[in-house]
Amino acid sequence: MRKKIVAGNWKMNCTLPEGKKLASEVIHMVEDEVNNDADVILIPPFIHLTGIHSLIGSSNNIFLGAQNCHQHQSGAFTGEVSAEMLISAGATYVILGHSERREYFHETDELLADKVSFALDNNLTPIFCCGEKLEVREAGKHEDLVKTQVEKALFGLTKDQIKKVVIAYEPVWAIGTGKTATAEQAQEMHAFIRKQIADKYSQDVADSISILYGGSVKPENAKEIFSQPDVDGGLIGGASLKSRDFTNIVKAFD
Ligand code: PGA
Numbered sequence: 001m002r003k004k005i006v007a008g009n010w011k012m013n014c015t016l017p018e019g020k021k022l023a024s025e026v027i028h029m030v031e032d033e034v035n036n037d038a039d040v041i042l043i044p045p046f047i048h049l050t051g052i053h054s055l056i057g058s059s060n061n062i063f064l065g066a067q068n069c070h071q072h073q074s075g076a077f078t079g080e081v082s083a084e085m086l087i088s089a090g091a092t093y094v095i096l097g098h099s100e101r102r103e104y105f106h107e108t109d110e111l112l113a114d115k116v117s118f119a120l121d122n123n124l125t126p127i128f129c130c131g132e133k134l135e136v137r138e139a140g141k142h143e144d145l146v147k148t149q150v151e152k153a154l155f156g157l158t159k160d161q162i163k164k165v166v167i168a169y170e171p172v173w174a175i176g177t178g179k180t181a182t183a184e185q186a187q188e189m190h191a192f193i194r195k196q197i198a199d200k201y202s203q204d205v206a207d208s209i210s211i212l213y214g215g216s217v218k219p220e221n222a223k224e225i226f227s228q229p230d231v232d233g234g235l236i237g238g239a240s241l242k243s244r245d246f247t248n249i250v251k252a253f254d
Pocket of ligand 1: 176177
């Protein structure tokens with residue numbers, strides 16, 4: 001059985017007091033109201049990791065993640081944060097290759113291959129993001145593009161390593177735009193990604209990897225998207241900043 005996951009990417013939002021309030025509300029609502037076994041991941045800015053970690057405590061199904069990490073262990077990389085530091089702050093997941101990192105910070109698939117394998121070496125679970133821009137979809141090249149992203153960043157991994165990766169398909173045109181991919185479009189791409197993994201590794205490996213959908217997921221559309229056979233959960237941006245909405249998205253798995 002694949003793990004069901006709902007991850008909240010706060011991006012560059014919330015002061016520490018705001019983040020603590022948001023996390024406390026989510027933790028309480030999830031504990032009181034959720035009737036499913038999905039893992040919930042809170043992904044605040046780096047500086048809030050320790051503070052949020054102490055609120056999560058020893059919860060069995062709520063985890064902490066970071067939004068990025070560097071591809072070296074330590075050294076003269078001013079402003080960067082290493083995988084080992086994230087682990088020491090209580091994070092167990094790290095988002096790598098978010099489209100905003102690719103776009104604004106010029107992260108390439110080659111760099112992401114290094115980051116993914118480095119995160120794994122440090123026992124951090126990468127949430128590897130892929131997805132096409134609108135013009136690529138309109139040109140009918142979305143599958144080719146996503147295939148290339150997955151191949152370049154992940155296919156250097158061994159079977160045992162790739163099994164530990166979570167993939168997030170996030171069509172760039174759906175991120176923060178209110179325009180969600182239809183459940184069919186999400187399912188089609190998720191099945192396509194799973195097939196690439198099956199062809200390269202094995203069906204067993206492909207069947208063990210959680211593939212999340214991201215892009216304008218809201219309480220209103222989560223159930224339909226999550227009910228698709230190859231969709232194992234969501235990477236949530238905007239709606240993760242509202243405790244009620246985020247909890248209701250987790251409840252879509254009830
Ligand atoms: P969104 O963001 O839910 O606000 O569209 C998703 C993401 O960027 O991970």
